[in-house]
Amino acid sequence: MKYIDEFQDPDLARRLLDDIHATVTRPWALMEVCGGQTHTIIRHGIDQLLPEQVELIHGPGCPVCVTPLEVIDKALEIASRPGVIFCSFGDMLRVPGTGRDLFQVRSEGGDVRVVYSPLDALKVAQQNPGREVVFFGIGFETTAPPNAMTVYQAKKLGIPNFSLLVSHVRVPPAIEAIMGSPGCRVQGFLAAGHVCSVMGMGEYPELAARHRVPIVVTGFEPLDILEGVRRAVHQLERGEHTVDNAYARAVRPEGNPAALAMLEDVFEVTDRAWRGIGIIPGSGWRLSERYRDFDAEHRFSVTGITTLEPAECRSGEVLQGLIKPNACEAFGTTCTPRNPLGATMVSSEGACAAYYLYRRLELTPARTAAPLETSPVA
Amino acid sequence: MCLAVPGRVLDIEEKDGTRMATVDFGGVVKEVCLEYLPDLQVGEYAIVHVGFALQRLDEESAKQTLELFAQLGMLQEEFGDPWEQAAQAGGSPWPFEGDPFEGDQAESDAVEEARK
Numbered sequence: 447m448k449y450i451d452e453f454q455d456p457d458l459a460r461r462l463l464d465d466i467h468a469t470v471t472r473p474w475a476l477m478e479v480c481g482g483q484t485h486t487i488i489r490h491g492i493d494q495l496l497p498e499q500v501e502l503i504h505g506p507g508c509p510v511c512v513t514p515l516e517v518i519d520k521a522l523e524i525a526s527r528p529g530v531i532f533c534s535f536g537d538m539l540r541v542p543g544t545g546r547d548l549f550q551v552r553s554e555g556g557d558v559r560v561v562y563s564p565l566d567a568l569k570v571a572q573q574n575p576g577r578e579v580v581f582f583g584i585g586f587e588t589t590a591p592p593n594a595m596t597v598y599q600a601k602k603l604g605i606p607n608f609s610l611l612v613s614h615v616r617v618p619p620a621i622e623a624i625m626g627s628p629g630c631r632v633q634g635f636l637a638a639g640h641v642c643s644v645m646g647m648g649e650y651p652e653l654a655a656r657h658r659v660p661i662v663v664t665g666f667e668p669l670d671i672l673e674g675v676r677r678a679v680h681q682l683e684r685g686e687h688t689v690d691n692a693y694a695r696a697v698r699p700e701g702n703p704a705a706l707a708m709l710e711d712v713f714e715v716t717d718r719a720w721r722g723i724g725i726i727p728g729s730g731w732r733l734s735e736r737y738r739d740f741d742a743e744h745r746f747s748v749t750g751i752t753t754l755e756p757a758e759c760r761s762g763e764v765l766q767g768l769i770k771p772n773a774c775e776a777f778g779t780t781c782t783p784r785n786p787l788g789a790t791m792v793s794s795e796g797a798c799a800a801y802y803l804y805r806r807l808e809l810t811p812a813r814t815a816a817p818l819e820t821s822p823v824a
Numbered sequence: 825m826c827l828a829v830p831g832r833v834l835d836i837e838e839k840d841g842t843r844m845a846t847v848d849f850g851g852v853v854k855e856v857c858l859e860y861l862p863d864l865q866v867g868e869y870a871i872v873h874v875g876f877a878l879q880r881l882d883e884e885s886a887k888q889t890l891e892l893f894a895q896l897g898m899l900q901e902e903f904g905d906p907w908e909q910a911a912q913a914g915g916s917p918w919p920f921e922g923d924p925f926e927g928d929q930a931e932s933d934a935v936e937e938a939r940k
């Protein structure tokens with residue numbers, strides 16, 4: 447337990463861990479959905495502090511990772527057009543499209559700008575009426591409401607030179623897809639806390655009941671993760687499968703009603719491709735009919751761009767929890783953060799990057815067949 | 825980028841018909857939209873994501889989280905210069921020290937070694 451002193455409250459961490467150790471009687475596999483949670487887990491070695499029977503499987507919850515290559519290519523195409531100011535969050539700069547990334551587009555003369563908030567991009571549009579300003583709208587349910595508000599404002603204020611390149615994704619259909627995939631070993635979920643801050647917990651009881659999996663809404667700080675695991679393990683040991691909120695300080699069951707209303711107005715549910723996974727029905731949002739004028743894909747006619755992903759990258763399996771990153775042949779050899787093959791290596795929240803950053807180098811067997819194996823301890 | 829950081833509302837004003845606030849994130853001050861938490865008041869804490877307050881937070885948990893994020897360098901990640909960070913991720917030895925072009929190679933060797 448070499449890491450435990452680094453916890454914010456080591457005594458509480460110890461008590462939670464003791465409780466988990468005392469409760470577990472057989473092997474369980476839990477998936478943490480959020481990439482921020484994956485990072486906390488690897489950074490603090492939480493997976494190594496847990497009993498050997500409790501395996502944490504990393505889920506698809508990194509927005510940068512799951513954005514399909516072809517959306518990146520569309521972004522690169524738009525960003526290189528003369529007269530365009532392309533605004534994005536900083537973590538998209540290094541995500542490779544086919545052959546290059548936004549960073550390179552800028553060095554080749556493209557006007558790529560990083561903004562802290564989508565509203566900043568709208569400001570850029572107001573200040574540059576003669577230019578087309580495009581904002582790269584990716585992300586889960588946490589990021590979608592800010593982007594929805596920005597489009598709403600653009601329409602309300604009549605800002606014609608602003609548009610959104612939309613690739614928003616939704617968590618519950620991804621959980622559905624993971625539970626339905628043939629090699630799935632997940633027995634319980636740590637749901638992404640901030641997604642639930644917006645969406646509430648309404649979508650989960652039906653999922654939990656139908657797949658007979660406990661779903662524990664969990665934050666992303668080290669103690670939050672331990673508490674989430676503890677509650678999930680208690681449920682599993684008792685044969686229960688309900689929705690539990692272990693992140694009540696930031697999640698109300700009803701979510702954020704104002705944000706939900708805005709999402710409903712600006713977006714509509716659509717099928718979406720997830721990088722490495724493929725199309726998941728109903729798993730995304732696009733602009734609804736009333737806001738279609740603000741859709742950059744149409745404005746710049748890039749709907750036709752389609753791209754295949756590199757065959758050697760196994761990020762699809764990583765994102766679905768079927769393999770650990772270091773089971774990929776390319777991990778740390780032909781694929782590194784400086785030279786990433788897949789988005790799970792390039793994003794700071796990606797599972798491959800987390801394993802690389804915290805030196806999880808030992809080769810883990812792909813544990814698709816034998817859940818009883820124990821996890822390696824460094 | 826799904827991270828949301830707690831911050832304290834310093835003041836509130838109406839801009840372009842939108843409720844906006846200046847919010848303090850442990851020293852970094854940013855403009856934040858309050859449309860999704862319209863009744864948030866000066867002095868209160870909320871979790872903020874990409875410039876939008878999304879949910880109220882009590883003071884104690886907010887302070888604890890901020891302290892933790894500061895310790896872990898996550899505030900720097902969130903509010904630092906993104907171009908610099910991207911350049912680093914792309915060309916520096918991150919997470920290694922020394923020659924920027926040695927890191928990946930050494931690491932690759934280590935992985936190769938571990939697999940033998």
Ligand code: SF4
Pocket residue numbers: 758759760761762764771774775776777778781782786787788789790791792798
């Ligand atoms: S290590 Fe690289 S190639 Fe392998 S799955 Fe991860 S991103 Fe893809």
